[in-house]
Amino acid sequence: MNYSELKQIFQKLKRTSSRENLTAHIIFTEDSFDEPYSLLSRTYSVSSDNNGFWTGLISRSIFAYCLDVTSDQGVRLDWYMEEEGNPSGWKVEDCYILEQMRDTAAIPALSRTEQDDGTTCYFFGDTTIRVRESREDGKLCLEPVAGDQVACGEWADLPIDRVYGYCTLLERQLKKGER
Numbered sequence: 001m002n003y004s005e006l007k008q009i010f011q012k013l014k015r016t017s018s019r020e021n022l023t024a025h026i027i028f029t030e031d032s033f034d035e036p037y038s039l040l041s042r043t044y045s046v047s048s049d050n051n052g053f054w055t056g057l058i059s060r061s062i063f064a065y066c067l068d069v070t071s072d073q074g075v076r077l078d079w080y081m082e083e084e085g086n087p088s089g090w091k092v093e094d095c096y097i098l099e100q101m102r103d104t105a106a107i108p109a110l111s112r113t114e115q116d117d118g119t120t121c122y123f124f125g126d127t128t129i130r131v132r133e134s135r136e137d138g139k140l141c142l143e144p145v146a147g148d149q150v151a152c153g154e155w156a157d158l159p160i161d162r163v164y165g166y167c168t169l170l171e172r173q174l175k176k177g178e179r
Contacts, residue, residue: 003083003092010053022048023098023168025161026064026077032090040068042093043161044077045168052078060084067164098165102149103127107173119145122170126150127158129166140174142167 006024013020028042044064052062062078082089098104103125110124122129127149131142144167147158158166 001095001097003081003095006095006097007053007083009097010048010050011055013048014054020048022100023165024048024095025067025098025165026095027093027161028090029093032082038068039159039161040164041066041071043067043164044072044075045164046077052084067161096165098169101162101165101169104169107169110170110173122166127166129158129163129170131167131170140171142171 003026006026010022010024013022024046026044026046027039028044030036030042033042044066046062046064050062051057051059060078061076062081062084063074064072064077065074066072077090078084080086080090082091106125106127110122113121113123115121115130118132119130120133122131127147129147130145132145134141134143144160144163146160147163147166148155149158150156
């Protein structure tokens with residue numbers, strides 16, 4: 001989806017259900033930057049609970065977190081984005097809402113299998129995600145390794161940004177199960 005569509009969905013959500021939040025990944029074009037960056041370094045995670053998506057607020061801030069954790073964390077995207085009024089700013093290549101990705105409804109029925117290489121596979125619907133599990137301050141953390149889905153009857157590799165998205169959703173689901 002394009003950024004305008006994403007913004008409209010987030011704004012409508014905040015008008016109709018102020019407590020509910022969605023998460024999106026925004027990917028910026030390679031030519032938005034002076035040097036080459038990987039897909040993860042050009043992908044930012046953003047919540048619908050940013051001021052920029054609420055109507056009637058003076059602040060239009062949109063804070064986001066780069067999937068490449070060595071890069072920008074808590075950056076104000078609205079200061080950098082062409083779509084937010086910066087003529088020579090970063091241009092959106094693609095964006096998508098994590099909760100609307102394929103097979104997310106199947107996550108509660110996931111199955112988990114530990115692999116001989118120390119990774120763990122999660123299976124739900126037609127999706128498989130391989131991760132490294134760890135705990136930080138008692139909280140389960142999933143480090144994305146790879147993922148694939150059935151597409152047109154054949155398995156297709158998922159781009160790493162999508163694997164990160166599924167890991168975010170899996171962590172939320174597993175956190176619910178720990179309560």
